[in-house]
Amino acid sequence: MAALDPNLYGFRPARPMPLHQRILNSTPVAIALYMLVIWLILRGSYIGAERMGYNWQWYQIPRYFFVLNDEGFRWGEIPRGLMITLYLSGLSFLLAIGVGLLVALLRLSDLVVGKGVSIVFLELIRNIPLLVLLYLFYYVLGPIFGWSRLTASVLTLGVFHGALVSEILRAGINAVHVGQWEAAKSIGMSTYQTYRYIVLPQSVRIMLPPMTGEFVHLIKSSAIVSVIAVAELTTVGRNIISHTFMSFEIWFTVAAVYMVLTLTLSICVTYLERKYAVDS
């Protein structure tokens, strides 16, 4: 509080940049460069595909987004897959936050057992590949507990990302000044009340950017559940290709849909952050 971060108010030491750097850093140049790179990639794959004798059928793609005919409007397979991806990711992220909070609090507690449990959990999750974890949950634990594909997927993603989320939470909680704890204790608050009313509300602001990153990460890793055929976006892509053989168009499209989704998310959160930053 006493030493406020000067960057909070957007003050930065003004350092004159050399002209060529200023030109390179300007937005139009950045966009132009970006477009150039994308164009080169697309062009390269197009030429490569031509050489292979690939038959491009981009005109087929729109009907996988929506169909509009005499019977009216109908969403296509890709938006429906996207909804499942969102549903799956949303549920998993909620679970990840729950697991992460539990692990972080155990880790920060004075309980030796709590610390031990959380460290074992973290090391376990960190050292098992996500795919193997999914197989464990679906093929081993799934039959034992009678879990569906979706449940096994949500549990896998929730537990895996819970480990990562717990580290973000721990850093966020530690970032709150120790004086806040002392002030809260000195008015008689319990540890729970201190977390609930004093520490966590302050941590949230610190944690928002890394949490967004983690959610984006989760959305992307949710594609892995296509190996157990949960009907999310990637599975939809595979299914379409299996009966149309348009692998180039479909994979480009699926990649673009993921990108639009995660970029939109990041932009929304940046906006939120700006709005929140005002009343500090």
Next chain:
Amino acid sequence: MTDRKPVIVARNLDKFFGDFQALKDVSIEVRSGERMVICGPSGSGKSTLLRCFNALESHDAGQLIVDGIELRPDSPDIRQLRQNVGMVFQQFNLFPHLTVLENLMIGPVKVRGMKRAVAEETARKFLERVHIPEQAEKFPAQLSGGQQQRVAIARSLCMEPRVMLFDEPTSALDPEMISEVLEVMVELAQTGMTMVVVTHEMGFARKVADTMVFMDGGEIVESGRPQEVFSAPKTERCRQFLSQILAF
């Protein structure tokens, strides 16, 4: 004064940080309505002693009875006790995500279970007492240091404590704001509040203190009425320290 009930009784307190002994055999009594000022060089254990009084630190040996409750590391009554012992910190430690009014209300509402309307009324009353009723809706970062410290004092007062502890409440403030905080503290003293104040503001000590305590090296070296300590310090260490801070 000596006929009043003691609020804090410390007998032979020892406190260690690892091998380092921060408090050595400290015995002291604070009676109801008493105003005690503690001074001493940096590192002499003033903050540590104060923090023992509301169990932010636990002592390693000796006996400490605060408000009739004996403090032990495993005391179940520590939270109850802290509600009755207010503490004002050097760095204010206001809750930056809450408005001034919410800073004042959160203790009474969440800890004491007071109704919001009642808590708000109390909060506004105490903001009036520290002369900043008009800042109620602002956030701490929008206030000056002196205003923030007065909010911190009001926040403690809202819990209606039996004793108030101040740990160098003015040393993080710009000179022009020190007097506004001291003024509030003098007024508080006039209401009969029991106060233990760690400070080097000797003008304040002269004005309100009943007892002056000088600490050095984790020990209480000297204590007595301020006039006596100021005019005729018994020890060389205390004499030197006073001449240094009074030189300005």
